[in-house]
Each structure stands twice: as C-alpha cells, then as structure tokens.
Amino acid sequence: GEDVEQSLFLSVREGDSSVINCTYTDSSSTYLYWYKQEPGAGLQLLTYIFSNMDMKQDQRLTVLLNKKDKHLSLRIADTQTGDSAIYFCAENNFNKFYFGSGTKLNVKP
Amino acid sequence: NAGVTQTPKFRILKIGQSMTLQCTQDMNHNYMYWYRQDPGMGLKLIYYSVGAGITDKGEVPNGYNVSRSTTEDFPLRLELAAPSQTSVYFCASSSPSLGQEAFFGQGTRLTVV
Numbered sequence: 362g363e364d365v366e367q368s369l370f371l372s373v374r375e376g377d378s379s380v381i382n383c384t385y386t387d388s389s390s391t392y393l394y395w396y397k398q399e400p401g402a403g404l405q406l407l408t409y410i411f412s413n414m415d416m417k418q419d420q421r422l423t424v425l426l427n428k429k430d431k432h433l434s435l436r437i438a439d440t441q442t443g444d445s446a447i448y449f450c451a452e453n454n455f456n457k458f459y460f461g462s463g464t465k466l467n468v469k470p
Numbered sequence: 471n472a473g474v475t476q477t478p479k480f481r482i483l484k485i486g487q488s489m490t491l492q493c494t495q496d497m498n499h500n501y502m503y504w505y506r507q508d509p510g511m512g513l514k515l516i517y518y519s520v521g522a523g524i525t526d527k528g529e530v531p532n533g534y535n536v537s538r539s540t541t542e543d544f545p546l547r548l549e550l551a552a553p554s555q556t557s558v559y560f561c562a563s564s565s566p567s568l569g570q571e572a573f574f575g576q577g578t579r580l581t582v583v
C-alpha cells in the first residue's frame with residue numbers, strides 16, 4: 362500500500378492556530394484529503410485539494426500542498442474545543458484511499 | 471439521508487466463529503470499501519469494489535471475504551475469527567465525481583475472544 366505519515370499528537374490552546382502535517386509517497390495521487398473523526402464515529406470529510414493546486418482555503422481551514430516535497434498540511438485558525446478530534450490525511454490513488462495514522466488534536470480551554 | 475449504513479454496531483465473537491458485517495449505501499455509488507482501524511493506527515484497506523460483481527483485495531485481505539451482488543450492498547465475511555481481527559471496521563463508498571469524497575459508515579466494533 363501507499364505510505365502516508367502523520368505525527369500522532371498535537372496540543373494547542375483555544376484560540377490558537379493548529380497546523381497538522383502529513384507526508385505521502387505517491388506523486389500520481391489526484392486528490393488529497395483531510396478527514397475528521399470524533400470519538401465513536403466514522404470519518405467525515407473536512408476538505409480536499411486537487412493535486413494541481415498548492416493552496417485551498419475554506420473558512421477556518423487552510424490546506425497547503427507542496428508537491429515537490431509530497432507534503433500536505435492543514436491549518437485550523439482560531440481553534441475551538443469542538444475541534445478536538447483525530448484528523449486523518451488521505452490520498453486517492455486509482456480510486457483507492459490510503460490513510461495516515463491520524464493526528465489526535467487536543468484543544469485546551 | 472441514510473448514506474452508508476453498517477450493522478451491527480458492536481459484536482463479540484469467539485475464536486473460530488464466523489460472521490458477516492453488513493454494509494449498504496443509498497447514494498448509487500459504484501465504489502465501495504472495507505477498512506479496519508486498529509488503535510493508534512490509520513485505516514487499512516481490506517477489500518474494495520468498483521461495481522456490482524467486481525471485487526479486489528486491498529492491503530490486508532487475509533481472513534476476510536467479500537461479495538458485491540448489488541450496487542447497494544457490500545458485505546464483509548469473517549470465516550474463522552481470530553483475536554488479530556479485533557478491530558473497528560468501516561465501510562465506505564464513493565463515486566468518481568469531482569473530489570471523489572468517500573462517505574463512511576459509523577463503524578462496527580468487533581472483539582474476538
């Protein structure tokens with residue numbers, strides 16, 4: 362399978378920005394994704410970026426893509442306690458999705 | 471808006487027993503997937519299907535079987551349950567539209583004792 366790597370934990374204070382990083386191996390991936398998983402629930406799509414873009418902004422979320430370094434990041438502005446969850450990055454390679462191990466974001470009040 | 475529905479939500483199996491995890495979607499998606507999620511790990515692809523009658527192995531297919539007789543349903547079968555199959559199982563579906571978002575079910579938590 363493909364190799365998608367993420368750091369396991371991130372802790373921030375409420376109101377700060379959070380930056381979650383991801384590296385992937387397959388440069389032919391068409392789309393790259395960020396999913397959010399809350400406790401006991403399935404994964405929900407937060408945002409995605411097409412591989413020919415280098416940035417996408419969606420309200421408090423900013424996705425940066427560096428294709429040369431195969432690096433994807435998710436910035437959450439003004440992080441809230443409700444943003445506490447596990448965040449997965451994923452790539453789509455020939456209609457199969459490959460996920461990282463997830464980054465657990467802890468937001469302290 | 472049902473989306474992707476998985477049953478059961480929880481199950482405890484004894485070693486050697488068999489069971490089928492059910493998955494159905496009402497979005498007319500061609501692609502369907504089964505993943506397992508182990509603690510602290512990402513999702514590993516077990517099997518996937520690109521349409522009715524077509525299935526293929528993912529990264530970790532050993533110990534599992536699937537079938538896809540209809541567009542809506544994609545059951546996952548465990549024939550001889552082993553403790554290593556204790557995990558949370560997620561079914562997902564997608565279509566080759568813009569963005570190709572994968573929609574996930576709520577998961578089945580399986581414990582093999």
